[in-house]
Amino acid sequence: MLKEKVLKVLDTIRPGLQADGGDIKFIRIDDDNVVYVHLAGACGGCPMSQITLKQGIERILKMQIPEIKAVEAI
Secondary structure, three states: OHHHHHHHHHHHHHHHHHHOOEEEEEEEEOOOOEEEEEEEEHHHHOOOHHHHHHHHHHHHHHHHOOOOOEEEEO
16 A cells, blocks of 8 residues: 555656656665665766755655655665
């Protein structure tokens, strides 16, 4: 159930990343409700990707799904 919520939120974030030549792929969610993703395309090598991850993706996920504790890139 939680995975489906995460996937829906990521689907709303994805177009913004794709507009800049990047993408995001869901990898897994662990027992501590930490979401693991892979940033691809332009996002994969961008020096600002950690800011995008923490201040963008993680913030949005935690706002919409309070159970989420963190988002980490693999």
